[in-house]
Structures are given as structure tokens and as C-alpha cells.
Amino acid sequence: MEKRVITISREFGSGGRSIGRLVAEKLGYRFLDQELILEVAKESGLAEEVVAEYEEYATHRSSFLYAIAVSNGGNLSFSNQIQAAQAKVIAAEAERGNCVIVGRGADYVLKDRTDCLHVFIHADTDFRAKRIVEQYGETSKKPIDRLNDKDQRRKVYYKSITMRDWGMSQNYHISLNSGVIGLERCADIIADIVRAAE
């Protein structure tokens, strides 16, 4: 079965986004990550900044923007409103096909489509700690605490949308340790599977 859509879920610092971009280049697919924020904003009627902040801090309920958005909420709760818009945008992009979608529980949203390849990228803590400092610079917080914090958020966020456990092999067609296998090789493996399925 041809795979027209690739979803990439990933641990923070594992290079999942970079792998997704490489796969998109190799296959000539559209790469969708930050690009989705604008679409979700349009679909939900919320400001881009609110959507971006929600995606970044999905389970961090104390932010100022979040508080404003909640106070403006209608019948649908704020998070449900964004999640519904996300699901609609992801489904529409999948329908257009030939794309790589990063994060946002896209594997769950598209679980009933047979033309999707669902990927999970993870890596050991040391590899990721080194990588986030290289990629995003130092902060006042220790790298290990930044990893744990972000992983915990993604875990809770994923569970809240999907009711499934984040990182369970069975939710993906392929899961790869990018630190051991290497980013470029991970991208090659994924692209080869897609090419073979054509």
C-alpha cells in the first residue's frame, strides 16, 4: 500500500524534526511542522500566538495567553477547540497527501488511514541533552530537567488527545533510536520503506 503521509512523533532533542525534514527532501514530500500553526489558527479562529503557545505548553496551564484565551472561551473548551482544529487541518493535509507531519498526535488522528506510515523517534538522554544545547543553546535550567519537563508535557498531551501511551511501539509502524542509528540513516530507512511500498 502506497504511503502518502508520514507522521513523526519524537522525544525532545532526538532529532525527529530534522529526520522528518530529511525524509521530506528525499521523497519530495511537503514538510509540515510550524507551517500548521497558521492553518490551525485560521481553523479555530484563535490568534497564531495562542495556538503556538498552546502547542508549546500544552499542559502548562498558568500562562498569561492561555488565561486570556480561556476567559474568552465558548461552549467548547479552549484546548478542545485547538485540538479539533488541529485534527481537521491534519486530516485535510493527509487528504492532499505527499507530506511529512511532525507531532500533534497526527498518528492518532490518521490512525484509520492505510496510506500513512507512523514513525516514533527517540534517543538516550545523554545524546538528547547534548543536542538541545547545540540546537537551542544553554538556559538557566539543566538540560536533563529541560528534557524531562518537555517529555512529560508531550506524554500528558498525547494521552489527553489519544488516551494511548506515548512511545508504545505498537502505536507506530517504526520506532528508531536516532542516537544509535544516526539521523541520516534513520531518514534513509524511512524513505526506503515508503519507496518500497509504492
Next chain:
Amino acid sequence: MEKRVITISREFGSGGRSIGRLVAEKLGYRFLDQELILEVAKESGLAEEVVAEYEEYATHRSSFLYAIAVSNGGNLSFSNQIQAAQAKVIAAEAERGNCVIVGRGADYVLKDRTDCLHVFIHADTDFRAKRIVEQYGETSKKPIDRLNDKDQRRKVYYKSITMRDWGMSQNYHISLNSGVIGLERCADIIADIVRAAE
């Protein structure tokens, strides 16, 4: 880092054992599955049949052989006795190197070695149900019940040995859905990773 040992954990009916055998052939590695029973029996001082039955029904406490073995137990509990022997045999085989080891929580036993590639093979229920009937024939039990029963046992067995959750991506370097990717291609992907790491 050269990968001299490959461990394969797998869902029942996913073809993990067949993939392991293919990988061993492709790389010229020793294939260790049933072969380990004799070694574990020797190491533990227990009969081969008792070890085989323990491995098959690790969490099924009502069997006759199990009852006999328990009644003969010393200070070390029966299951601890087998598990300790398994761990010793697996560590010795890994030390010899160039082998594919199936099941038995080998990924956990060898987790601190850097020359191992840890693999998890899974597949959708329909694929596995069809496969177990083809491979092992019909029984009075529905295929789906056989799958659930065996998966549940492996899950409990793995947790009892490792205290980790069976099937979590992070416990393996690569996890593959053999039904979607195909057994032969799964074996190629694994063998290629090992060759590239040499």
C-alpha cells in the same frame, strides 16, 4: 560501535523469530532461541522440560511440572533460579558474540553492553491471528484469545524480570511493524544497521 549481538523481543505471531533467523543468516551470526533451553537447564540444574515449560508458561502457575519444581525448590525460588540461569547463559553468549538472541528479556540482561542492537517486532492483530493459524494450526481457542493470552504472559513475564513496560519504544533501538513493513524487509533493515555500525 560494532553490533555483535542482536536481541529480538516480539509479539506472538509477529514473525519476530523468523526475522531473527533471517538476520542471523544474512550476517552469519548464530541464531539462539530453543537452543538456549538446554544451556539454561544445565546452568540451573533443572530438567529441560521444566525450563521449556517455564519459558512457555512463565506466568501460568498451575502447571503440573511447575508444581513439582516448586516443591523441590531451595532457598532461591524456582522462577528466580531459572531467571538467574537465563541471565548467566545470555551474558555468556553475548560475550562470545556474533549471535541473535530471541526473547527471554535479553535486551534487559544486556542493557549495559554497547555492542548490542535491541529490536522489538510487533504487528496488527489481524496479521498475527492469520499467521498463528498458518504457523501453528487451529486450536479450540479463538486466535484472538490465543494472542491476548500469550501477549499478556509476555508482558507480565517481562515486567517481572525487568520492571520495565514491554513494548515501550525507548527500551529498543528499533521497533518494527512486520505486517506493514514485511518480514524480509524488516530483516534487511536490521542487518543493514548492523553492517553500517561495523
